[in-house]
Each structure stands twice: as C-alpha cells, then as structure tokens.
Amino acid sequence: MKVLIPSPLLSYTSVKEVHATGRDLSALLVDLDRQFPGIRFRVVDEQDRLRPHMRFFVNGEQVFDLATALTPRDEVTLVQALSGG
C-alpha cells in the first residue's frame, strides 16, 4: 500500500511516497523498518507506543491504535504533529 512519509523522516526514505505491506499498522512499521532501517524506532518507542508527536491517518482518518487493520488498497499517511507554536 501507499505510505506518505513526513519530511523529518526523509533521511530514511529519500522520497515522500513509499510502498509497504502489513495487515495492520504495527506490521506496516515492521516492513518499513525492513526497507528503511531505523525508521520504526523514531516513530514508535520500545513499549510499542506511538511517540508523542507522531500521527497516523488511514484513508484520511486519524487512527491511534497500531492494531488498526489495513488492506492493500489503503493509503497510510504518517504525520509529524505540529506542536510548540
């Protein structure tokens, strides 16, 4: 599926749009990390919690649960939330 990458993570992917697979967000992150080593830990901590300023949107809708199921036709957007003014 298509995954849109925010600018702070372009040092890993080099491009804003990549493709990855996974039956849920957690698995998708594993596949992203396989392709772009190190990217997962910048987004998710060692307790599998999404880091405070990172947000996922699936088909335009914000989701918070990494167990959210995905299908190959979904579009996932990873966003760095604005904060701090």
Added chain:
Amino acid sequence: MGKSRTKFGRNSKRVAVLVATRKGAFILHGDAKRSRWRIDGPHFLGHIIHHLVLDPRDGRTLLAAAKTGHLGPTVFRSKNLGRSWSEAKKPPAFAKAKKGETGRSVDHTFWLTPCHASEPGAWYAGTSPQGLFRSDDGGDTWRPFPSVNDDAQFRQWMGSVQDGTPDGPKLHSIIVDPRDPKHLYFGMSGGGVHESTDGGKSWRPLVRGMQVVEGFDPANIAFHDPHCLRMCPTNPDRLYQQNHCGIYRIDRPDDTWSRIGKRMPKGVGDVGFTMVVHPRDADTAWVLPMDGQTVWPRTSPGGRPAVYVTRDAGKSWKRLDAGMPRSQAWWTVKRQAMSADRGDPVGLYFGTTSGELWMSRDEGRRWEPIARHLPEIYAVEAAELR
C-alpha cells in the same frame, strides 16, 4: 595513562573540540598552537545532540547521541571524524514491559563513555529517564543493564520524571577505572552516585557525606543529585563532584565525600553543573559556578561569569575571569559543556547556553571566545586526533 602531555607547536597532536548543541553538532579543528580554529558543521542540523564523543582508542571514531523534538532517540556513528555517519541498528532502549505493566521508554541518550582501553569498540551510554546501556560493537547495537534499569530499588531511587531536571532525569558521568574495566561509577540526577566492581552486575550507593536540599533526608538515595563526577587520570582513587548541593572530593577507599566547596567565596557559592580535572595533577580542578539561590536562576552569579580553580585539592579556590564579560552576562554552562585537553599548559574549553564557545590556552588565566552565535550548547569535549 594520564602521564602523557601534549606539546603544542610543530609536529604536535591536533585538538578537536566537539560541540553538541540543541540544534546540531559542530567540530572545531585547532591548529598546532590552538590559536586558530576551523569550524566544521553543523552536523545533523535541527537534531538535539546531547553528547558528541571521540573514541580515544582509535582517535577517529565519533559517537553522537541524537534526537529531534518529535522523532525518537538514536545514536549516530562516524569512523572518519564526521565525514560520513551511520545510524545505530539498535539504539539504547529499555526492555519491553511485561503484559499489564507500564514500561519506560528512552527519551534521549544523554551521556556516552568509551569503555576501558582493553575493550576496543565498547561503549557505555546513560539515558533520560535514567538507564545504563552498553555496546560491544562500536555503538551499533546497545543492551540494557537490568541490574540498574529494571531493579526495583534503583527504580525507587530514580523517582519519576517529575523528580528529574527540567529536561528530564539523567544517568550521567559514567566512569571507568583505567586500572580495572570492571570498576565503574555513575551518577543520577536524581538518584545518587553508584559504584560497581563487577562490571555492572551489582552496584552500591556512594553518597555518604553528600548533602541534599534542606528539609530532605540524606539517608534517602533518591534525594541526592550529583551533577557531574570526574576521576583524576593520574590518581583514579580520587574523584571530584559538582553536586546540586556543593562541590565534593573523595579519596578511595574512603567512602565519604568531603564538601570542598565550602572554601568558595560566600557571594558565589559552590553550586554549578560542570567540573573538570587536570590531566596530570590530581590536586587541580576547575568549576564554573552558577546562581542556585531562591528560584534557581541557573545563571552566572551576579551576571559576572568566572571559572574557579583549586590547585590544592579543594583547600582553596582562585577566581579566573580574565577576558570574560565584567557584567550583564547571564549564561550557564551545562554539566557536559566544559572540558580540558592534555596540552602543556592545559587548554580549557566551555560552551554556554547562549551559544558561545570559550577557551583558555593557559589553564584558565586568560579566556577568549573561539565561536559565537551557535545554538544552545549542551556538551563540549576536547579530543586529541590521530
């Protein structure tokens, strides 16, 4: 170790000053006389770099503890003095919590220490919140110390995030005895000073003699806040400490710290973050006091910054401020942001919260800025290149 001295002039070794800042890392390359400096950077512009350290065992490898305001923490490595970098495959991270329990996550790696000279490629790291980690592959993968990170007593001493510094609680000042790779010390803000003689399998607190904030019980390790520990290279039995509550010295095997900061001028006091020891003279150490009164401004006392030196192991102190601003200078120097080279005379360096890098070529008699307008400086390390 410790007895070598570096002459500055023709054919001398070159010093690089490694500057970690809130917005990236910089490397200042000195000429043979340490009089001209070339600045290389920024590396990792926009990243918060808490510590940038050269591996003294090869004189080429750099480790940088990094994170950004939004992304998780990581460690970058360079084998060519910063010309190229690679990221750690497995940065310091706490063990995954058991189901039903709330685990901790590393906010940032705060401190990096190369392991013993006999352990090439091995490093220790201290994190925020407090955690101790070790890498045996040049900083590529890191493993936690359960004896610290998951120990119920240690967790009690560490307290909560609320008990730490404004930038989070820290494990810092990881020190390896040059005579014995298994003899280790570290400090926690807060949580005291701790010592291991078995390579980190077990630890014991070393806080006797250290004072705590008025009204708290010094018997409770959690209330102890060492800011910076330093071991003397020529006498590893002697450690100095800049604490939240004064300046201390200990001479092992004695297990009691003595408050040598009482001899500091009353109007200046003995509160600060950083402390540096002489590479060849265990009686000489430098501090940079700050204002720790009332609401803790954390600025130079009276807006008049100065380094203080003791040349007699803390019996007396002398103010060293030639070249520094005489008034209206309100910066602070953080615990990792002062360093000494091994030159003769020793070169001293410190970086300020307002982004100035200062140096002295004559052990503190005269100071001058060698870089200005950098981001807020978090750490300064003087390193000898090969």
